[in-house]
Amino acid sequence: MINSYFIFGLGFLAQGLFSARLLVQWLLSEKAKKVVSPDIFWQLSIVASFLLLLYGILRKDIVLMGGQVVSYFIYIRNLHLNRNWNTMYPLFRWLIIGAPILAFVLLIFNDSGYSLEDIVDNPDISLQLYTVGTIGQIIFTFRFVYQIIYSEKKQQSILPPMFWIISITGALIIAGYAIERRDPVIIIGQLSGLLIYSRNLFLYYRSNMREKKEINK
Numbered sequence: 001m002i003n004s005y006f007i008f009g010l011g012f013l014a015q016g017l018f019s020a021r022l023l024v025q026w027l028l029s030e031k032a033k034k035v036v037s038p039d040i041f042w043q044l045s046i047v048a049s050f051l052l053l054l055y056g057i058l059r060k061d062i063v064l065m066g067g068q069v070v071s072y073f074i075y076i077r078n079l080h081l082n083r084n085w086n087t088m089y090p091l092f093r094w095l096i097i098g099a100p101i102l103a104f105v106l107l108i109f110n111d112s113g114y115s116l117e118d119i120v121d122n123p124d125i126s127l128q129l130y131t132v133g134t135i136g137q138i139i140f141t142f143r144f145v146y147q148i149i150y151s152e153k154k155q156q157s158i159l160p161p162m163f164w165i166i167s168i169t170g171a172l173i174i175a176g177y178a179i180e181r182r183d184p185v186i187i188i189g190q191l192s193g194l195l196i197y198s199r200n201l202f203l204y205y206r207s208n209m210r211e212k213k214e215i216n217k
Contacts, residue, residue: 002058011055011185017048018189022196025159034207035200037157039084045075050099055185057107057114060122063133063177064186067141072100074144081157125181133177140170161204167197 021044029035049072056064076096079085085093107116125133143166151158171190178186 007055007058008185010051010058011183012188014048014051014055015185015189017044017051019192021045021048022193026196026199029200029203033203033210035159035161035204037078037082037151037159039079039082042075042078042082042084042157046072046096049075050103053100053103057103057119059183060114060119061125061181061183062119062122063125063130063137065119066134067137069100070141071144074148077148078151078157081151081155129177129180132173132180136170136173136177139166140174143167143170159200161201164197164201164204168194171197 021041024044025036025038025041028038049068053065053068053072056062056068076085079088104116107114107119110116143163146166147159147163150160150163171193175187175190178190
């Protein structure tokens with residue numbers, strides 16, 4: 001059995017990177033006085049997402065795993081839109097794409113207690129809790145689906161206001177799920193993000209008001 005300190009350490013590392021991406025994005029947005037979508041936000045997201053996927057596997061939490069898979073490839077697409085993806089070393093790009101695929105292949109053929117079947121049939125998560133967690137994760141993941149559709153239309157990576165509204169909604173539900181699961185990694189990660197989500201919304205509306213005033217001059 002894998003040491004619980006290692007599992008939670010991995011989870012906190014992932015959440016630390018997620019918090020770092022938000023902090024950097026927030027500081028750059030404060031500097032620009034508008035909401036920005038920097039490359040480093042997406043690069044840190046990819047690394048953190050893969051680590052949280054591994055954490056979800058070790059915690060046998062299919063809810064956490066499902067959210068990371070969808071978001072992971074949206075992060076990659078945003079780097080494409082920012083014209084950053086093709087500047088990375090080809091080997092690094094292949095590793096990024098192949099790592100989550102390899103993880104799921106190993107899960108399918110694994111019989112050490114961490115197989116996909118073991119994770120799906122985790123007795124520690126009731127059907128009701130699965131339902132709440134899945135709803136929260138769907139909402140939380142949908143923010144990136146919405147974001148990438150919005151960005152594709154603009155042909156540049158953008159974090160629109162609805163992204164932050166959806167983030168707040170999903171984060172609150174997932175935090176409730178994590179409290180029931182007694183998962184400090186997810187509790188701290190979700191609650192700490194709420195402040196930055198709210199601040200980005202404020203920045204967006206403040207910059208919008210400033211632009212309107214300049215137009216009306």
